[in-house]
Amino acid sequence: MRKLICLLLGLGGWTAQAQIPQPDPDTTARHFLIVASIKNLQEVSAGQLALAQSKNPNVRAFAQMMVKDHSQSEQQLLQLAKRKNLQLPPAAMGGIQPDLLLKHAGTRFDKMYIHAMVAGHGNAVQQFENYAVTGKDADVRSFAQQTLPVLKKHLAEVKAINEKLK
Numbered sequence: 001m002r003k004l005i006c007l008l009l010g011l012g013g014w015t016a017q018a019q020i021p022q023p024d025p026d027t028t029a030r031h032f033l034i035v036a037s038i039k040n041l042q043e044v045s046a047g048q049l050a051l052a053q054s055k056n057p058n059v060r061a062f063a064q065m066m067v068k069d070h071s072q073s074e075q076q077l078l079q080l081a082k083r084k085n086l087q088l089p090p091a092a093m094g095g096i097q098p099d100l101l102l103k104h105a106g107t108r109f110d111k112m113y114i115h116a117m118v119a120g121h122g123n124a125v126q127q128f129e130n131y132a133v134t135g136k137d138a139d140v141r142s143f144a145q146q147t148l149p150v151l152k153k154h155l156a157e158v159k160a161i162n163e164k165l166k
Contacts, residue, residue, distance in 0.1 A: 028131075028135065028136060028137075029084070029086065029135065029136065029137035029140040030086045030087075030088075032127070032131045032135065032140060032144070033077060033080070033081050033086060033088060033092075033140065034088055034089065034092040035127060036073075036077055036124075036127075036128075036144075036147075037074060037077055037078070037081075037088055037092040037093065038091070038092050038096065039070075039120065039124050040070040040071075040073050040074040040077065041070075041074065041092075041093075041094065041096035042096050042120070043066045043067075043070040043117075043120070044066065044067050044070045044071055044074070044096075045096050046063075046066070046113065046116065046117075047063040047064070047065075047066030047067040047070070048063075048067055049103065049113075050062075050063030050066075050109075050113050051063045051064060051067070053105075053109050054109060054110050054113065055110075056110045056165075058161050058164060059110045059113060059114060059161065062114075062117070062157060062158060062161055063113075065154070065157075066117070066154070069150055069154070073147055073150070076143065076147075077143065078093070080139060080140065080143055083139070084137070084139060084140070110165060111165050114158060114161050114162045114165055115162065117154075117158040118155070118158050118159055118162050121151060121154050121155040121158055122155060124151050125148070125151050125152055125155055128144045128147055128148045128151055129144075129148060131144040132144040132145040132148055
């Protein structure tokens with residue numbers, strides 16, 4: 001009788017364990033795409049604000065490039081997520097607004113915008129470099145590798161503008 005109870009308890013534990021949902025073995029691809037999407041949307045939103053508020057031709061040209069390049073990147077990212085059947089949360093797919101401090105920067109707008117772009121692109125380059133090398137999903141890794149030169153170009157250009165504004 002003891003053996004039967006032990007066997008049933010053992011099987012009960014085994015079946016309960018089998019019913020527990022197992023974690024996704026590679027959540028890094030989805031996480032990377034969520035972060036990249038939010039960054040794209042932030043760059044587009046801040047770029048649109050810069051186009052409306054900046055009087056500096058260099059800042060305006062950079063902002064136009066941000067809107068164009070990051071809008072294209074976002075479309076590629078969303079197509080990739082759809083192909084991979086990766087669901088992105090609503091916060092990563094729209095409604096991103098520029099920082100309130102940036103919105104109300106007044107005469108300091110250009111310096112604040114460019115400073116934010118230097119920091120943001122420095123961070124983005126690091127994240128994309130990391131996934132381009134260590135990412136587990138080959139398609140997402142390829143997206144990171146293809147996007148990285150554009151981000152590096154943005155970083156170099158915004159650093160040059162930052163030096164001119166000092």
